[in-house]
Amino acid sequence: MGFTGVRCVMRGLMGLVLVAMLTGAGASTVYAGGDSAVIFMYHRFGDARFPSTNIRMDQFKEHLAYLEENGFQVAPLDEVVASLKNGDELPEKTVALTMDDAYASVYEHAWPLLKAKGWPFTVFVGTDGVDKGYKDYMTWDQMRELRSEGVQFANHTASHPHMIDMAPEETRAQWLSRLKGDVLKAQERLDTELGPCPRMLAYPYGEYNAKVAELVAGMGYIAFGQHSGAAGATTDFRAAPRFPMSETYGTLPSFRTKSKALALPVVSMTPWDPETADRQPELEVHLGPSDALWGELSCYVSGQGRVDIEWVVPGKQFKVRAKEPLSVGRHKYNLTVPAKNRRAYHWFSRQWIVRE
Numbered sequence: 001m002g003f004t005g006v007r008c009v010m011r012g013l014m015g016l017v018l019v020a021m022l023t024g025a026g027a028s029t030v031y032a033g034g035d036s037a038v039i040f041m042y043h044r045f046g047d048a049r050f051p052s053t054n055i056r057m058d059q060f061k062e063h064l065a066y067l068e069e070n071g072f073q074v075a076p077l078d079e080v081v082a083s084l085k086n087g088d089e090l091p092e093k094t095v096a097l098t099m100d101d102a103y104a105s106v107y108e109h110a111w112p113l114l115k116a117k118g119w120p121f122t123v124f125v126g127t128d129g130v131d132k133g134y135k136d137y138m139t140w141d142q143m144r145e146l147r148s149e150g151v152q153f154a155n156h157t158a159s160h161p162h163m164i165d166m167a168p169e170e171t172r173a174q175w176l177s178r179l180k181g182d183v184l185k186a187q188e189r190l191d192t193e194l195g196p197c198p199r200m201l202a203y204p205y206g207e208y209n210a211k212v213a214e215l216v217a218g219m220g221y222i223a224f225g226q227h228s229g230a231a232g233a234t235t236d237f238r239a240a241p242r243f244p245m246s247e248t249y250g251t252l253p254s255f256r257t258k259s260k261a262l263a264l265p266v267v268s269m270t271p272w273d274p275e276t277a278d279r280q281p282e283l284e285v286h287l288g289p290s291d292a293l294w295g296e297l298s299c300y301v302s303g304q305g306r307v308d309i310e311w312v313v314p315g316k317q318f319k320v321r322a323k324e325p326l327s328v329g330r331h332k333y334n335l336t337v338p339a340k341n342r343r344a345y346h347w348f349s350r351q352w353i354v355r356e
Contacts, residue, residue: 036232036263037080037094039224041202041242043101045109051247057109059250064113066256067095074119076152078198081222081240084233095259097121098224098242100156100202102130107142115149124156124202124224127189140193147194154200155221158185163203163212164275164353176215183219200224203239207330207353210273213238227332228349232263234288236272241349262339264348265290274351279325283333283350286317291340302331326354 043053045060055063067074070093077096084090097114099106102125114121123146129137138146143153157163159182166175183201190197199221203212206226216223222237229241243258265288271281287294294315301307301322310319320333333350 034089034092035084036230036261037075037084037090037096038230038259038261039077039080039096039098039240039242040258041224041226041244042097042099042106042110043246044103045105047103047105054247055245055250056247059245059247059252060110061113062252063245063250063255064117064119066252067259068117072259074117074121076120077122077154078152078200080231081200081237084231084235085237087233093260098124098202100124101126101160102138102143102153102156103136104138104142107138107146111146111151120150120152122152122154122200124154124200125186125190126156126158126160126204127186128158128160131189143194153190153194153197154202155183155186155190155197156202157182157204158189160204162205162207164207164209172211176211179212179215180219183216183221198222206244206351208239209275209353225351227351228258228334229347230261230263232265234265234267235263236266257345258347260344261347262344264292264335264337264346266348269350275353275355277355279354280322281326281352281354282319282321284312284317284319285335287315290346292337292346293340293342294337297335297337300334300336302326326352328354328356330354 042055044050045055046057047054072093072095073091075094075096077098080090080094080096097119099110099121102123106123123143125143130140147153161179161182163179166172167178170178187197187199200223201216201221202224203226208223208225213223217238223239224242225239226244227241228243231240235241243261245255266285267288268286270284297309297318299307299309299320304323307320307323312318331352331354333352335348335350336345338345
């Protein structure tokens with residue numbers, strides 16, 4: 001089946017239901033899979049103080065019920081990554097669940113529901129907050145309890161910095177050395193408190209640039225961002241996509257669509273570095289083979305809506321850029337195209353960090 005944890009991911013499932021409908025209406029069909037997986041990212045659960053990083057419990061229960069009732073396979077993140085990197089076939093409708101920051105609400109609210117279903121998940125831990133005893137964070141004892149039940153923990157740095165930002169008067173070498181030390185400190189704390197943890201890292205705030213990604217990859221880490229899209233055989237695991245879930249973006253119709261997303265086969269893109277001073281950055285993408293309906297490829301730019309796509313080689317290479325100058329800050333080019341059966345979308349999101 002492509003990864004060794006199939007028996008684990010099957011626990012709690014009601015069985016494989018080969019029904020996929022984009023919005024929950026229409027004729028049933030078997031949609032594509034095997035070389036794609038959807039990774040969801042959560043932060044807080046049932047904590048109304050922070051709606052931008054919180055998922056309401058009624059929403060989360062809807063998510064879990066939808067996955068169970070529609071035969072999704074909830075898989076351990078490290079095994080999903082290994083299968084995709086090795087070119088192994090995944091079970092259809094494979095998803096992985098991740099939580100960033102190790103908030104206490106993971107233990108209090110999410111864990112009991114996931115434990116009841118026997119579903120694996122991964123928590124990316126910002127270790128300084130745990131060591132300082134911040135009340136919003138899980139304790140090491142709580143994490144050890146979860147670890148004993150098979151929950152996976154991984155690196156979210158120690159101090160949760162904006163990794164792309166150099167400190168005043170800091171040289172590039174000093175900046176990279178500081179970041180390396182921060183990642184190593186977090187890994188040491190995780191390994192000491194919980195036992196050996198996988199070399200996976202979630203970028204704080206989802207922010208990275210080419211230098212940061214090169215550093216993290218050189219340390220042997222698989223890294224994850226917060227840009228939307230499905231992971232697949234051509235995914236660059238210096239910055240793998242995840243779908244962020246929050247009160248606004250975690251509605252059931254949105255979750256249904258994202259859960260069925262397929263990877264867009266991006267073989268390469270120019271520029272790779274998301275950090276840019278260009279207010280209208282042009283993205284050039286080279287594509288691999290796919291059954292996608294390329295004539296219906298769409299691109300939506302943050303705050304600008306749909307923009308035109310210029311095909312250099314139809315179905316193989318295209319260019320796209322913002323219609324208007326982007327403001328300083330974070331933006332996305334969101335690319336989607338229907339699969340041949342029209343029951344799912346190939347989905348890829350290109351993050352930009354626009355600088356002065």
